[in-house]
Amino acid sequence: MDFSLSEERKMLQETIARFFESHYDKIDKHHFNANLPDGFDNKIWQESADLGIISALISPDFGGLGGTGEDISLVFELIGKSLCVEPFLSTGVLSSTALSSIKKPKTKILSEIIDGSFLVSFAHSEMNSRYEECHVETKAVSSPKGWIIDGNKSFVLNGDTSKKVIVSARISGEINDKNGIGIFLIDKDNIKTRSYNTIDGYRAAELEFKNSSGELIAKDEEALKCIIKTNAAGALALSAEALGIMQICFDTTLEYLKTRKQFGKSVGSFQAIQHRLVDMMLEIEQVKSSVMLASATFEADEKTREKHVSAAKNLVGRAGKIIAEETIQMHGGIAMTWEYSIAHYAKRLIMIDHLMGDADHHRDRFRMLSSI
Amino acid sequence: MNFEYSEKEKLFRIEIKDWLENTLPKSISDKVRKHQRLSKQDYQTFMTILNDKGWLATHWPTEYGGTGWNAIEKHIFEEEIIIASAPRIVPFGTIMLGPVLIEFGSEEQKKYYLPRILNGEDWWAQGYSEPGAGSDLASLKTRAVNMGDHYIVNGQKTWTTLGQHANKIFCLVKTDINSKPQSGISFLLIDMDTPGIEVKPIITLDGEHEVNEVWFTDVKVPIKNLVGKENEGWTYAKYLLTFERTGIAGVPYSKTALNHLKVISQKTFKNGKPLIEDPVFSSEIAELEIDLLAMEIFNLRTVSAASKGKAPGMESSLLKIKGTLVRQRTTELLRKAIGPQALPYLPEQFDEGWNDTSIGPDYAGTIAKQYFNMRKISIYGGSNEIQKNIVAKASFGL
Ligand SMILES: Cc1cc2nc3c(=O)[nH]c(=O)nc-3n(C[C@H](O)[C@H](O)[C@H](O)COP(=O)(O)OP(=O)(O)OC[C@H]3O[C@@H](n4cnc5c(N)ncnc54)[C@H](O)[C@@H]3O)c2cc1C
Numbered sequence: 108m109d110f111s112l113s114e115e116r117k118m119l120q121e122t123i124a125r126f127f128e129s130h131y132d133k134i135d136k137h138h139f140n141a142n143l144p145d146g147f148d149n150k151i152w153q154e155s156a157d158l159g160i161i162s163a164l165i166s167p168d169f170g171g172l173g174g175t176g177e178d179i180s181l182v183f184e185l186i187g188k189s190l191c192v193e194p195f196l197s198t199g200v201l202s203s204t205a206l207s208s209i210k211k212p213k214t215k216i217l218s219e220i221i222d223g224s225f226l227v228s229f230a231h232s233e234m235n236s237r238y239e240e241c242h243v244e245t246k247a248v249s250s251p252k253g254w255i256i257d258g259n260k261s262f263v264l265n266g267d268t269s270k271k272v273i274v275s276a277r278i279s280g281e282i283n284d285k286n287g288i289g290i291f292l293i294d295k296d297n298i299k300t301r302s303y304n305t306i307d308g309y310r311a312a313e314l315e316f317k318n319s320s321g322e323l324i325a326k327d328e329e330a331l332k333c334i335i336k337t338n339a340a341g342a343l344a345l346s347a348e349a350l351g352i353m354q355i356c357f358d359t360t361l362e363y364l365k366t367r368k369q370f371g372k373s374v375g376s377f378q379a380i381q382h383r384l385v386d387m388m389l390e391i392e393q394v395k396s397s398v399m400l401a402s403a404t405f406e407a408d409e410k411t412r413e414k415h416v417s418a419a420k421n422l423v424g425r426a427g428k429i430i431a432e433e434t435i436q437m438h439g440g441i442a443m444t445w446e447y448s449i450a451h452y453a454k455r456l457i458m459i460d461h462l463m464g465d466a467d468h469h470r471d472r473f474r475m476l477s478s479i
Numbered sequence: 480m481n482f483e484y485s486e487k488e489k490l491f492r493i494e495i496k497d498w499l500e501n502t503l504p505k506s507i508s509d510k511v512r513k514h515q516r517l518s519k520q521d522y523q524t525f526m527t528i529l530n531d532k533g534w535l536a537t538h539w540p541t542e543y544g545g546t547g548w549n550a551i552e553k554h555i556f557e558e559e560i561i562i563a564s565a566p567r568i569v570p571f572g573t574i575m576l577g578p579v580l581i582e583f584g585s586e587e588q589k590k591y592y593l594p595r596i597l598n599g600e601d602w603w604a605q606g607y608s609e610p611g612a613g614s615d616l617a618s619l620k621t622r623a624v625n626m627g628d629h630y631i632v633n634g635q636k637t638w639t640t641l642g643q644h645a646n647k648i649f650c651l652v653k654t655d656i657n658s659k660p661q662s663g664i665s666f667l668l669i670d671m672d673t674p675g676i677e678v679k680p681i682i683t684l685d686g687e688h689e690v691n692e693v694w695f696t697d698v699k700v701p702i703k704n705l706v707g708k709e710n711e712g713w714t715y716a717k718y719l720l721t722f723e724r725t726g727i728a729g730v731p732y733s734k735t736a737l738n739h740l741k742v743i744s745q746k747t748f749k750n751g752k753p754l755i756e757d758p759v760f761s762s763e764i765a766e767l768e769i770d771l772l773a774m775e776i777f778n779l780r781t782v783s784a785a786s787k788g789k790a791p792g793m794e795s796s797l798l799k800i801k802g803t804l805v806r807q808r809t810t811e812l813l814r815k816a817i818g819p820q821a822l823p824y825l826p827e828q829f830d831e832g833w834n835d836t837s838i839g840p841d842y843a844g845t846i847a848k849q850y851f852n853m854r855k856i857s858i859y860g861g862s863n864e865i866q867k868n869i870v871a872k873a874s875f876g877l
Pocket residue numbers: 367369370374377379380436437438439440441443605606607608610612613614615637638639640641690855858859860861862863864865868
């Protein structure tokens with residue numbers, strides 16, 4: 108057994124860490140970039156492409172240099188530490204996974220994603236679909252002019268700046284049927300878009316499709332498999348991101364409690380506080396292990412992959428709440444302020460549980476996948 | 480044992496309920512319900528209406544214009560104003576300073592300040608905490624030097640809630656730096672318009688402006704603004720804190736939130752069924768309700784004992800801890816209930832007069848924000864950790 112990273116990955120890790128540290132050295136950068144018209148800084152995105160960070164998220168089969176579970180986790184743990192807002196999740200993981208997990212992968216678009224010139228968003232969630240994989244109300248009908256899509260998609264990450272959008276739509280069946288879902292590629296021009304920032308500062312949009320024409324890229328079983336794989340990649344990326352955030356939360360809290368003095372002593376010297384720091388540490392070790400397992404088995408059979416991803420995301424949801432709340436509580440008033448960075452890490456950590464399935468959702472999935 | 484309110488108390492509740500229904504402006508209760516920002520005027524309007532009725536100063540005896548209510552009556556009143564979605568009564572003048580002046584203030588101070596609290600001329604802020612003195616309040620550093628007919632004050636207060644609206648601030652200041660921490664402290668009344676005072680906003684993690692820093696540079700404060708005796712302010716400060724902790728369990732807030740949670744869980748669907756029918760989620764709601772039910776009785780036990788003259792001791796600490804945890808849990812379950820709908824955040828939604836369409840259901844946009852904002856309640860008013868220290872020290876004999 109060997110749980111350490113290969114030399115090659117270690118080097119990649121250092122390069123990427125340095126990149127994010129230079130662009131996100133202060134929490135103000137997070138706010139500034141989140142409030143740019145695009146919701147992120149295009150220059151940083153382009154530079155990250157040149158440095159090979161996007162390519163690290165995509166398999167060599169499609170022109171990338173990575174794309175395994177371990178690669179995704181390595182990059183996203185560092186993303187978590189930086190709170191960077193560039194579209195690594197939306198385009199880099201979700202869309203690139205969707206476009207490569209179909210029978211005829213979209214290699215040309217994937218190469219444009221890798222070089223940083225093309226943004227695609229993945230639009231599966233709907234206002235009332237919660238985290239369900241098969242819940243699709245948006246409709247697709249075939250016409251002499253091709254497929255026509257009607258309906259609404261919600262919480263589409265970076266849905267305002269992408270040039271194309273990958274949309275799940277129902278060709279047949281009831282709202283929750285496993286069969287009858289199609290995946291379409293739709294040009295973003297002429298799609299009514301309402302964009303906003305999420306409470307943790309990431310860009311998302313509501314999209315309204317009216318008589319929109321789209322290209323069918325997968326349907327039925329193939330489509331469902333693609334959605335499941337895409338969600339798994341997203342959940343893994345977010346779990347690793349959460350792990351990075353948790354480490355920042357722990358380190359910052361410990362550092363603060365060493366220096367913060369009340370009653371003539373450092374607050375960290377009180378045993379009641381020390382025990383809680385140990386509890387935080389325990390949670391983080393658990394999360395770290397589950398993220399490692401999910402990363403290492405991401406290329407295994409579907410059932411193993413799904414089980415381990417759900418285990419990680421469930422643990423992240425549960426531990427994330429504890430770590431975020433304890434980080435704020437143990438800091439005291441200062442963590443309630445906008446100015447202090449830790450509040451924003453805590454917010455992101457909590458909101459990660461609202462993306463790609465919360466702890467309850469993944470617990471239910473795990474239960475189903477692990478039943479004999 | 481009798482868990483019932485008496486007939487008289489029931490009638491009292493109805494009187495308050497009816498009165499609030501007829502008198503509280505809907506424009507204000509709507510804002511409270513939607514968690515929109517309240518203006519200074521909104522708070523003042525409500526307090527003026529209460530004062531006209533004689534119900535503003537619930538913690539004062541009648542001779543000073545208070546209601547003279549006992550603990551149960553106060554409790555009923557506090558519940559009803561929350562149920563009616565009224566703004567909270569700004570506590571700094573009415574609940575905190577008023578009782579201190581009544582107990583320790585000079586005749587002149589009582590005559591001058593108490594009516595001004597009632598009629599809204601003065602908006603008070605609480606100047607206790609400092610950057611270096613939070614849980615350990617007695618280590619405060621703001622210095623007041625006695626110059627004969629006035630003090631010169633230098634230092635900084637922080638976390639001053641709604642200080643941006645205040646024209647007056649009561650402060651704990653250090654008047655004797657050579658004595659032990661608790662003994663050299665005095666209680667000063669300071670006019671915020673005095674030269675040398677600067678108020679700077681602190682923006683909280685949810686983007687709101689509810690707290691401030693207040694800086695003092697060579698601020699001249701007349702000697703007559705000292706409350707009680709010099710260097711004995713700690714006694715008055717502690718007396719005030721016992722009032723700060725009334726209603727601390729926030730039972731009616733949690734009840735309102737629990738109802739809201741149930742309604743939302745009926746409207747929200749999971750796997751094609753209302754969320755309220757999901758066995759796990761509804762169990763979590765049930766456990767929250769069980770906690771709340773027990774805590775309400777705990778609260779009433781304390782209130783009832785207080786109405787018979789027994790000052791709450793460690794009970795108020797225990798209620799504060801459990802009350803804040805339960806209230807925070809309501810905001811957590813609300814957040815979980817709506818799932819991804821908690822993500823969008825439109826800051827303008829909290830402005831007065833906003834009437835654009837929300838993203839998703841109209842209740843969704845405030846839920847995550849409320850969850851984050853409510854992290855404060857286990858930190859302020861004596862953090863939950865400090866409450867535990869108080870209980871352990873006072874009752875275990877260890
Ligand atoms: C929104 C908000 C509004 C406020 N409004 C006001 C106001 O109007 N006026 C005012 O004067 N103050 C106000 N406060 C200040 C509040 O009272 C302090 O934040 C509180 O006393 C805690 O102090 P601190 O933030 O400095 O935390 P610290 O005292 O630094 O504590 C940090 C952490 O250590 C813990 N801790 C400290 N000592 C011990 C110990 N001995 N054992 C175990 N744990 C310990 C604390 O519980 C906390 O978790 C407000 C605070 C907030 C957040």
